[in-house]
Amino acid sequence: MNPGTIAAQLIPGEWFWFRESMYKVNLFIHIYLTILGGIFAVLQFFPAIRRRAVILHRLNGYGVSFCLIVGNISGSIVARRSFGGELNTQSGYYTLGIMIVFAGLMGLYNVKKDTRRHRKWMLRMVTYFSAIITARLIMLAAREIITIIGTYYSVWRCDEIIELLADPQAVQSAFPQCVAGGVNHTSLWVAVHASTREGPLYAASSVRATNGMALWIATLMHIVGVEYYINKTEAANQMPITPSIFAVTFVHVHTRAPAFQHTATVLRGKSSLELGFSDVRIPVYQ
Numbered sequence: 257m258n259p260g261t262i263a264a265q266l267i268p269g270e271w272f273w274f275r276e277s278m279y280k281v282n283l284f285i286h287i288y289l290t291i292l293g294g295i296f297a298v299l300q301f302f303p304a305i306r307r308r309a310v311i312l313h314r315l316n317g318y319g320v321s322f323c324l325i326v327g328n329i330s331g332s333i334v335a336r337r338s339f340g341g342e343l344n345t346q347s348g349y350y351t352l353g354i355m356i357v358f359a360g361l362m363g364l365y366n367v368k369k370d371t372r373r374h375r376k377w378m379l380r381m382v383t384y385f386s387a388i389i390t391a392r393l394i395m396l397a398a399r400e401i402i403t404i405i406g407t408y409y410s411v412w413r414c415d416e417i418i419e420l421l422a423d424p425q426a427v428q429s430a431f432p433q434c435v436a437g438g439v440n441h442t443s444l445w446v447a448v449h450a451s452t453r454e455g456p457l458y459a460a461s462s463v464r465a466t467n468g469m470a471l472w473i474a475t476l477m478h479i480v481g482v483e484y485y486i487n488k489t490e491a492a493n494q495m496p497i498t499p500s501i502f503a504v505t506f507v508h509v510h511t512r513a514p515a516f517q518h519t520a521t522v523l524r525g526k527s528s529l530e531l532g533f534s535d536v537r538i539p540v541y542q
Contacts, residue, residue, distance in 0.1 A: 259284065267463050268456040269412070269420050273337035286331040290385070293323030297382050317367070317378070324385055325360045328353045340410060344468030352475055356384045376486050383482035384475070391467070391474035398466035399452050399459075408450040410464035412457075415441040417448070420457050 262283075263271040274283050297320045299305055299313075306313050335341075335349035363377035402408040414434035418441060421427050428435050431446050450462040 267339065268460040269340075269416055270338070270460075272416050272419055273341075274334070279334055279337060282330040282333040286327050286334055289323040289327030290331065293320050293327060294385065296320050297324070297385075300378065300382075314367075318364075321360045321364055321381075324381065325357050328356045328385070339467040340412070340464040342410070342464065342468055345464075345471065348468050348471035348475065352384060352387060352471070355475075356381055359384060379486060380482050383478050387471075387474040387478040390477060391470040394470035394473055395463065395466045398470055399450075399462040402462060402465060403451045403453060406451070408462075408465050409447040410450055410461045411445050412448045412461070413442065414439070414444045414446060417446065417457065420460075 263275070266274065274280055296316055299316055300320060305316075332350055332353040335346055335353070338349065339345050359377050359381035363374050363381055366373040366377060414431070417431055417434055418427055421430075424435065433439065433446060434441065434444060448461040449458050450465040451458045452462050
């Protein structure tokens with residue numbers, strides 16, 4: 257995303273708040289880190305990388321965790337004004353941000369203690385993070401539905417409307433209370449019709465009206481989905497690595513080793529102890 261064109265790429269009215277230094281810095285941190293984290297998170301799910309490039313998997317995992325955790329903390333700061341900053345939107349973003357950060361920290365905590373728990377928490381983190389994509393898809397449909405219904409509104413501050421419309425006559429015609437004498441534009445709020453067919457202001461109003469609802473529904477869907485998947489794959493996750501992963505050839509060596517001589521063989525990641533065998537089987541992994 258080009259920083260010079262970000263104002264035009266945002267939902268109309270968003271740049272009114274995001275141009276402030278605190279929001280602007282955190283917005284860019286949020287955008288760039290979450291995009292990088294989302295892209296490289298895909299690599300973590302390739303079995304070949306997990307099993308054959310453990311160091312790459314580990315380093316990439318630390319990088320993804322850093323990007324998503326820091327990116328979501330920055331996003332939580334921006335959430336104060338995101339899509340109008342309504343309470344249902346703020347609470348949705350804060351809740352999702354806490355869930356992502358907590359899952360990521362738990363995944364890092366268990367990375368060397370318990371790989372099964374590590375897997376579960378990292379699955380949760382990535383799944384929670386992707387709830388934003390589902391929320392956007394829900395919002396696209398919801399905007400059209402409330403446009404057809406035609407009775408939904410969102411609340412805007414007058415100075416937001418005046419800057420977005422940039423036409424005193426248009427403001428006077430649609431929102432005369434915003435230009436009345438003696439009115440403080442920063443303390444007067446008006447209802448704006450939510451519709452995708454009446455211009456940028458009203459289309460942005462439809463986004464504000466549906467974003468919080470879409471975010472909460474998407475979050476619930478992803479919570480249920482990831483827990484269902486973890487539960488269904490729990491049995492497979494408990495199984496040892498199958499021999500099909502490796503081509504194993506056993507070489508039989510006849511020896512005059514005394515009885516009770518200990519010979520260790522390794523198979524499927526577990527050690528077995530053979531006692532008193534003079535014919536020793538040595539596995540050769542190819």
